[in-house]
C-alpha cells in the first residue's frame with residue numbers, strides 16, 4: 125500500500141493569550157490536543173466539530189500558517205519542514221476575503237502558478253482550463269471580485285487552489301457563507317472535481333448533513349481532540365461517543381426510520397453538557413439502571 129497523502133501524528137497547538145489587569149497574566153488555550161489521523165489518496169476526510177473545537181487551527185498547521193506546539197505532519201510519508209511551500213492548498217470560508225479585490229480573476233489564479241515558475245503564455249492557457257473546470261465562462265478571466273456573486277467567487281477560489289495540482293485540498297467551511305441553493309451547486313462541483321481528478325480532500329464543516337453526503341471517513345473533534353472516527357456510515361449510524369451523539373442528534377431528520385434511530389441526548393440543567401458532565405451523567409444513569 126502506498127503511503128497516505130496526509131498523516132498527522134500527535135499534533136497539538138497551545139496558544140498563550142494575555143488576560144487580567146492590563147493583560148499582565150497569560151493563560152494557555154489548548155486549541156488542538158494530540159490529534160492523529162491519516163488521509164489516503166483520493167479520499168474525502170471530514171472533520172466535524174462545533175465552533176472553537178480546533179478545526180481551522182489543524183488546517184492552518186497543515187498549511188504551514190501556524191506552528192504546531194508538538195507532533196508531526198507527514199505528506200506522502202515524509203515529515204514536512206516547519207517553513208516553506210507545501211503541496212497543499214486551501215479553500216477558505218469567506219470567498220470575498222480570500223480574493224484580492226485589486227486583482228482580476230486571471231491574476232488571482234496565476235499567483236500560485238507564478239510561484240511555481242509557470243510563464244505568462246502557459247498560465248493564460250491554464251487559466252482558461254481552470255475556469256472551464258469550475259464551470260465559469262472564459263471571459264470571467266478579466267473580471268474583478270466585486271463583479272462576481274458569492275458562488276462565483278468561491279469557484280474562482282477553487283480554481284486558484286487547483287492551479288498547482290495540490291496533493292491535498294483543504295476545504296474549511298467552503299460553502300457556509302453562501303446561500304443554500306448556491307451551497308448545493310458548489311458542493312456538487314467539488315464532488316465532481318474530486319471524482320474526475322482523483323483529488324484528496326480534508327473537508328471541514330459543522331454541517332453534519334453535508335458531511336454525511338460528502339465524506340468517506342469522518343473525525344469528530346471536541347475540545348481539540350478527536351473523540352470519534354470511522355467511515356461516515358459507521359459514525360452516523362452508530363456514534364459511540366456521547367458528544368458525537370449530541371452533534372448527530374441535532375441534524376435535521378430525513379426519514380421516519382432515521383427519526384426512530386435518532387438518539388436523544390439529555391440536556392443537563394437545560395444546557396448542552398461538557399464532555400465530562402455527559403460521561404458522568406451517563407455513568408449515573410447506568411448505575412441507576414443496574415439498581416432498578
Ligand SMILES: Nc1ncnc2c1ncn2[C@@H]1O[C@H](COP(=O)(O)OP(=O)(O)OP(=O)(O)O)[C@@H](O)[C@H]1O
Nearest residue numbers: 139141153155173174175176177178179180181182
Ligand atoms: N491565534 C490565536 N490566538 C489565540 N487563540 C486562538 C488563535 N487561533 C485560535 N485560537 C483559539 O483556539 C481555539 C480553536 O479555534 P479554531 O479557530 O481552530 O476553531 P474552529 O473549530 O475552526 O471554530 P469555527 O467553527 O468557529 O471556525 C479557540 O478557542 C480559539 O479561540
Ligand SMILES: [Mg+2]
Nearest residue numbers: 179180181296
Ligand atoms: Mg474555523
